[in-house]
Amino acid sequence: MAKLTLTAFTTLDGVVQAPGGPDEDRDGGFEHGGWLVPYADEDTGRFMGEVFRAATGFVLGRRTYQIFAAYWPRVTDGDDPIASGLNTLPKYVASRTLEKADWAGSTVLAGDAPREVAALKERLEGELQVHGSGTLARSLMAHGLIDEYRLLVHPVLLGTGKRLFADGAAPTALELTGSRTTGAGVAIHTYRAAGRPGYGAFDSEG
Template identity: 40%
Template sequence: MANTPCKVVVIEHLTLDGVYQAPARADEDTRNNFKHGGWSMAGADPQMQQIIGKSMAGGWSLLAGRTTYEDLFEGWQVRQPSHPMTQALTDVQKFVASQNPNYKHSWKNSILLEGEATEAVAKLKKEHDKTLIVFGSGLLVHSLMQHGLVDEMILMIHPVVLGEGFRFFDQGTPFTRLKLQDKIITGTGVILANYQCITG
């Protein structure tokens, strides 16, 4: 058992108007007919990759909602099987939250969280010995925030306004104080802000 609770660190690409939907690929969210898929140009900014890499130093595991888990599998394992990031994601322990208790995961080193997600994550935080990294997974993150289970947020705020799309901090997001721990402005104008979440 871990000596101290592990951290939950949320990493999100956001537009200036707060949209987090489908940042990576043009066809990332065809289910909702979203026409701005791939807006982040994430792979074009090496500083963003360095920041994400730094946050994973010292050991980490992936925590993801089912949709994001499947998007990551499609974007990396299916489309880029020889990429170093694919190997990293394949090798790492992955915890998947799904409302379907019979969901069958497709990636090795994956575990389906049992029962209600927030209760399962609260238990993981006490017992797991690595930082839990969350990419995307907006619905899961909102639930975790409602229960004070998010410790840090790394928000990558891009200089683009979409005017539509799913907003990360939508109506119903709980009141949360964020303490800025670090910030970087990349050469492409992306603001990378690392926040500590303060509860209570």
């Protein structure tokens, strides 16, 4: 059975919309696209290299797939772990509107995304990775399909935009399995899903 991981760039207030550029995603009149760029450094690059080297396949939403497909096939550096992984490993695109996926190694998952991804996990081995793909990620989280979260939390507040953990997210306990900080101040936390949260109360007596 494959492990399903989610790697997400997020602001301190949880926004994941359009980290890489102004026109990446302007839904809702979002005007802060490109907020990640000032914090990109070699530490982040090394970490992402480690992430992509662990991949055996990718599960992507339509928007993220199209952004990746417009750029990464043109990167031919065989030593780049991101380009190498994306250009050679299987890519599964969850979309009800995308009729075909021309990027080599791509398959469109046109049915119910959580059901399709659950079937992939059962059928495959290794590590399937979700990158970006906020809408898809929230759907998979709601069905308890994410096994590990890698969150790159950037020291910036935006106050508006699509958030990774939106209202109504399924209550989930997480176990911290790794943490580091980049030179630019990005806090990278890795969590393993640990079932339902526990609850308690502080004794108010004495």
